[in-house]
Amino acid sequence: MRQITLSNGTTVEVECLSCALTSGLVQPDGGVVIETEHFHAHQDVAYPIKGLIILASKRHIYCFDELTEEEQLDYISLLTKIRKAQRDVLGIEHVYYFYNEDTSHHFHTWMVPRYKWMNEFGRSVESVRPVLRHARNKMNNQENVNEVIQAISLLTKALHGER
Ligand SMILES: [Zn+2]
Numbered sequence: 278m279r280q281i282t283l284s285n286g287t288t289v290e291v292e293c294l295s296c297a298l299t300s301g302l303v304q305p306d307g308g309v310v311i312e313t314e315h316f317h318a319h320q321d322v323a324y325p326i327k328g329l330i331i332l333a334s335k336r337h338i339y340c341f342d343e344l345t346e347e348e349q350l351d352y353i354s355l356l357t358k359i360r361k362a363q364r365d366v367l368g369i370e371h372v373y374y375f376y377n378e379d380t381s382h383h384f385h386t387w388m389v390p391r392y393k394w395m396n397e398f399g400r401s402v403e404s405v406r407p408v409l410r411h412a413r414n415k416m417n418n419q420e421n422v423n424e425v426i427q428a429i430s431l432l433t434k435a436l437h438g439e440r
Contacts, residue, residue: 333385
């Protein structure tokens with residue numbers, strides 16, 4: 278069990294954070310960006326980077342080869358849609374995808390947009406951790422957080438055909 282503190286300050290104990298999020302037990306800050314039968318996408322606001330989306334399976338699995346054929350199709354289709362929305366409404370040119378099977382949660386893919394300020398941390402996979410740390414420690418100001426919230430709203434609308 279792990280303890281999670283919600284944005285309203287209350288604490289809940291869950292077995293798996295991804296299960297808690299995809300089942301709706303825990304509501305992500307900024308809301309659900311898009312949801313399908315098998316997947317669930319939200320912004321991780323712990324890292325205030327515009328358009329950083331976490332795409333998680335609803336089933337409690339870990340490895341890519343555990344996806345059913347139906348889930349595989351749903352996954353690639355949704356990943357593509359989110360990617361397109363990132364480009365269309367946020368102007369994101371490149372995205373880094375990060376997914377580790379030995380996660381303490383369950384199957385989820387990070388879609389980390391690249392911005393110019395990230396170049397000082399390098400361009401390889403090793404840059405991802407310092408980029409996230411920088412965002413969490415140095416960009417958690419109200420102005421940037423507001424921009425992140427605005428980006429969530431733009432992505433959500435784009436993904437529901439409301440633009
Ligand atoms: Zn789970």
